[in-house]
Amino acid sequence: DRQKKIRNFCIIAHIDHGKSTLADRLIEKTGTLTQREMEEQVLDTMELEKERGITIKAQAVRLIHNDGENEYILNLIDTPGHVDFNYEVSRSLAACEGAILVVDATQGIQAQTLANCYLALEHNLEIVPVINKIDLPSARPDEIKKEIEDVIGLDCSDAPLISAKVGIGIDEVLKAIVEKIPCPTGDEEAPLRALIFDSFYDPYKGVVCYIRVKEGTIKKGTKIKLMASGKEYEVTEVGIFRPSLMEVEQLQAGDVGYVTASIKNVRDARVGDTITEALRPASEPLPGYRPAIPMVYSGIYPADSSDYNDLKDALEKLQLNDAALTFEPETSVALGFGFRCGFLGLLHMEIIQERLEREYNLNIVTTAPSVIYKIIKTNGEVIELTNPTNMPPVTEISYMEEPIVNASIICPSEYVGAVMELCQEKRGIFKNMEYLEATRVMLHYEIPLNEIIYDFFDALKSRTKGYASLDYELAGYKKSELVKLDILLNGDPVDALSQIVPKEKAYQKGRAIAEKLKEIIPRQLFEIPIQAAIGSKVIARETVKALRKDVLAKCYGGDITRKKKLLEKQKEGKKRMKQIGTVEVPQEAFMAVLKVE
Numbered sequence: 001d002r003q004k005k006i007r008n009f010c011i012i013a014h015i016d017h018g019k020s021t022l023a024d025r026l027i028e029k030t031g032t033l034t035q036r037e038m039e040e041q042v043l044d045t046m047e048l049e050k051e052r053g054i055t056i057k058a059q060a061v062r063l064i065h066n067d068g069e070n071e072y073i074l075n076l077i078d079t080p081g082h083v084d085f086n087y088e089v090s091r092s093l094a095a096c097e098g099a100i101l102v103v104d105a106t107q108g109i110q111a112q113t114l115a116n117c118y119l120a121l122e123h124n125l126e127i128v129p130v131i132n133k134i135d136l137p138s139a140r141p142d143e144i145k146k147e148i149e150d151v152i153g154l155d156c157s158d159a160p161l162i163s164a165k166v167g168i169g170i171d172e173v174l175k176a177i178v179e180k181i182p183c184p185t186g187d188e189e190a191p192l193r194a195l196i197f198d199s200f201y202d203p204y205k206g207v208v209c210y211i212r213v214k215e216g217t218i219k220k221g222t223k224i225k226l227m228a229s230g231k232e233y234e235v236t237e238v239g240i241f242r243p244s245l246m247e248v249e250q251l252q253a254g255d256v257g258y259v260t261a262s263i264k265n266v267r268d269a270r271v272g273d274t275i276t277e278a279l280r281p282a283s284e285p286l287p288g289y290r291p292a293i294p295m296v297y298s299g300i301y302p303a304d305s306s307d308y309n310d311l312k313d314a315l316e317k318l319q320l321n322d323a324a325l326t327f328e329p330e331t332s333v334a335l336g337f338g339f340r341c342g343f344l345g346l347l348h349m350e351i352i353q354e355r356l357e358r359e360y361n362l363n364i365v366t367t368a369p370s371v372i373y374k375i376i377k378t379n380g381e382v383i384e385l386t387n388p389t390n391m392p393p394v395t396e397i398s399y400m401e402e403p404i405v406n407a408s409i410i411c412p413s414e415y416v417g418a419v420m421e422l423c424q425e426k427r428g429i430f431k432n433m434e435y436l437e438a439t440r441v442m443l444h445y446e447i448p449l450n451e452i453i454y455d456f457f458d459a460l461k462s463r464t465k466g467y468a469s470l471d472y473e474l475a476g477y478k479k480s481e482l483v484k485l486d487i488l489l490n491g492d493p494v495d496a497l498s499q500i501v502p503k504e505k506a507y508q509k510g511r512a513i514a515e516k517l518k519e520i521i522p523r524q525l526f527e528i529p530i531q532a533a534i535g536s537k538v539i540a541r542e543t544v545k546a547l548r549k550d551v552l553a554k555c556y557g558g559d560i561t562r563k564k565k566l567l568e569k570q571k572e573g574k575k576r577m578k579q580i581g582t583v584e585v586p587q588e589a590f591m592a593v594l595k596v597e
């Protein structure tokens with residue numbers, strides 16, 4: 001029967017273990033694309049993604065595999081590889097019956113290997129381990145196989161040993177997919193239930209939903225209903241991924257493909273939602289839907305206030321394709337009109353910033369990212385604070401809570417001391433430690449999210465010479481002693497530089513920020529006092545001395561090209577400055593306040 005020839009699977013791996021490279025080899029081997037059509041890495045299509053070497057949006061491709069006797073349809077669903085996108089990973093997994101677990105033979109199990117594996121097990125997926133990079137001299141496939149058996153409990157006796165890069169063992173992987181991963185078994189006659197596991201906005205077709213049909217049938221003309229949003233549409237097209245969109249007659253239980261229905265906004269067809277028939281609806285949606293919720297907020301302002309509308313347009317366009325991005329107008333005394341934007345995490349934030357700058361050519365100023373604090377006021381009211389400026393007066397606050405994550409860190413045992421020290425500095429609470437191999441350990445900590453989002457990962461990498469890996473998930477909120485740290489320039493508080501900090505670190509932070517700003521803010525014609533304050537109490541002070549000579553003075557009467565060059569340079573410098581009151585502050589100052597210890 002039809003479904004016996006279908007396999008729906010994804011590839012899970014720690015970052016850089018070779019997921020995309022293996023996907024390419026599978027696409028190549030099954031002749032889905034000719035050599036000429038093969039781009040370097042087909043599944044990572046966004047330019048930014050390629051540069052950063054991370055998979056952001058899940059995508060899918062249908063492979064046709066002939067094993068000599070039968071022809072199989074293998075639907076490969078790509079998963080995002082970063083903690084910011086965990087929810088999208090889980091939706092991609094829910095679209096599959098099995099997962100190929102790629103483990104780098106030189107590195108072994110890493111934090112995201114485990115995190116993804118647990119996610120896959122939660123979805124009852126059949127996991128097929130594959131040991132990659134066996135071409136490297138430092139590969140230790142036998143040790144890694146044992147590690148996977150000991151730590152995850154997967155049988156690795158016949159795990160393919162492969163090199164995705166060189167192309168060794170790819171046939172074995174295809175064989176394992178067909179033999180080990182179960183075929184789908186949904187009822188084709190039942191009321192339609194299809195899971196949306198990704199979507200993107202196309203200016204001509206509207207939103208293109210990537211779906212996995214679990215039960216029933218969907219075709220052009222079907223009246224559909226999205227069970228979470230409640231909205232109804234008529235299907236205009238269904239199709240498959242080859243890997244570009246190819247229209248087909250219909251999609252049935254077990255199939256992976258796409259649907260378009262003149263949907264105007266990705267928000268109306270969220271990842272995780274269930275599509276059913278409007279006229280014969282399923283009684284229950286597929287399990288596990290939740291809208292992606294922003295965890296980190298920051299202010300984004302145009303460097304030049306006349307770009308406000310362009311910034312708004314750009315954010316609206318980005319949002320068409322990114323249901324997790326939120327924004328609303330906000331005003332800052334220092335920065336003028338801008339937007340408070342919500343992101344899934346810091347990586348998501350950086351990606352949006354880069355896209356605004358590169359794709360929309362905008363010059364923006366971003367304020368320090370903030371997590372969502374809960375403030376319980378003395379009158380019982382609870383506020384969710386996303387902008388430090390809006391913190392109510394201390395007298396109205398009963399207590400505050402901050403978000404906490406459960407973090408897992410895997411590192412060679414010689415770095416345990418260094419990792420523990422770092423976690424301690426970041427207010428982490430030690431939970432436990434386990435040995436994965438004789439020389440590698442996994443540590444579990446509870447750490448405030450606000451300590452993680454700034455520079456935790458970089459610090460972790462640098463203190464372990466790059467050998468540690470990190471994964472974390474939100475664990476909830478905890479009561480915490482927090483204060484608002486204000487920065488005053490020339491006597492005036494700069495709202496965009498305010499941040500919420502743990503009370504125990506406030507003095508140290510205040511001093512460090514004042515010193516840092518002194519370095520960053522260029523000397524101007526007058527003296528600029530920099531102060532850090534908690535409430536009305538000044539806790540640190542630095543001064544930027546006044547400039548003695550006019551920079552341009554030395555060019556008067558001088559060589560004209562030199563003068564032009566200097567003026568150009570000044571203009572360049574100007575662009576990245578923000579006038580705050582009488583003081584010119586470079587853009588980097590707003591982020592630099594974070595990077596101090």
Ligand code: GTP
Pocket residue numbers: 013014015016017018019020021022053054055081132133134135136162163164165166
């Ligand atoms: P993310 O998309 O960031 O999650 O990474 P990924 O898991 O998709 O890894 P990717 O396929 O981009 O590979 C990471 C690096 O490892 C690249 O530089 C690849 O060329 C290299 N690589 C992948 N497979 C092999 C292999 O079999 N042998 C060797 N030597 N290098 C490999």
